[in-house]
Amino acid sequence: QSVLAQPASVSGAPGQSIPISCGGTSPDIGTYNLVSWYQQHPGKAPKLIIFEVNKRPSGVSDRFSGSKSGNTASLTISGLQAEDEAVYYCSSYAGNNLMEFGAGTKVTVL
């Protein structure tokens, strides 16, 4: 069901920077600059934090940054804070009017 590959979990100490990867298979991430990232806290709806690979919606902390290389997208959380503990999902356009999601990565702040 989840087409994009994400690590199940990532952890880091407060203040550290952590990367979360999102691996695709052509023609999704590698073909289109239409990768988004969502943050989901328990019991809450997901929140858009990155769109079009590296753009932040208004009000989203600049500690969140996105990038892409080949068929892999990455979300980096800098200056990790306790409030960043959540599940992070990537999504990408896959062509042919189809959107794909990853299975999610649980971020733990140590």
Next chain:
Amino acid sequence: QVQLQESGPGLVKASETLSLTCSVSGDSVTSGRYYWSWIRQAPKKGMEWIGSIYYTGKTYANPSLQSRVTISLDTSNNQFSLKLSSVSAADTALYYCVGPTFFSFDYWGQGALVTVSS
């Protein structure tokens, strides 16, 4: 500020049709070149894009669900809806209505839990 809210039965019998409605406030479903979509999240699993409808009424659906999915606009009530036919236990999930573009989702409803019973 655009707000979305899902409504519909929380329990559906297997083989029947799941029906959900998303009420939109803060803007018209037919303004601004919006795409309105449905996404679901099965228990302890990731998210799955179900399908989308453009403000013109043109629809798109996930090929894995396409034969069972109907998405429509109700402009008089500023709503859009989802119908999923022939449901099974695998369709038990939290269903979200979202917007405003095809490629990224900035507006989310609070989610509607739908359980399929046998």
